[in-house]
Amino acid sequence: MRLTSFTDFGLRALMRLASAPDRAFSTAELAEEFALSRHHLTKIMAALAQAGIVSTRRGGGGGAMLARPPAEIRLGQVVRILEEGQPLVACFAASGGDCTITDCCRLRARLGAAEAAFLAELDRSTLADVALRGDGAVAA
Numbered sequence: 001m002r003l004t005s006f007t008d009f010g011l012r013a014l015m016r017l018a019s020a021p022d023r024a025f026s027t028a029e030l031a032e033e034f035a036l037s038r039h040h041l042t043k044i045m046a047a048l049a050q051a052g053i054v055s056t057r058r059g060g061g062g063g064a065m066l067a068r069p070p071a072e073i074r075l076g077q078v079v080r081i082l083e084e085g086q087p088l089v090a091c092f093a094a095s096g097g098d099c100t101i102t103d104c105c106r107l108r109a110r111l112g113a114a115e116a117a118f119l120a121e122l123d124r125s126t127l128a129d130v131a132l133r134g135d136g137a138v139a140a
Helices: 005-019 027-034 038-050 075-082 108-123
Strands: 054-057 063-066
Touching: 005 027, 005 038, 005 063, 005 075, 027 038, 027 063, 038 054, 038 063, 038 075, 075 108
Parallel strands: none
Antiparallel strands: 054 063
């Protein structure tokens, strides 16, 4: 399985926010830390804010903060939010894709089960489990 860079950087940003849950991080600060375009990070933060994972505040002293404690944010939930609209394979798309062997395919069910197992494993962990320490290192 492969996550999009959107999800990868979303998880990294959340890990960073969890390292100092009482502090607001600006998108400029996080974008610089991750060597990512500010525009791309803004889209990620907007998706996380819409889902109620982060709260954002504009202006001086503003930025992004976790909307809930890290122990209440399941990694599987975050991946589902950020990977929405990114099917594992074309036939998983809402449109059904354009696969010519859909009617006789025996792979689709196995891929669906693998995806479900992957997300179930991530659901066993919370953001608190993978949070960074204040210095940016992974917490023990």
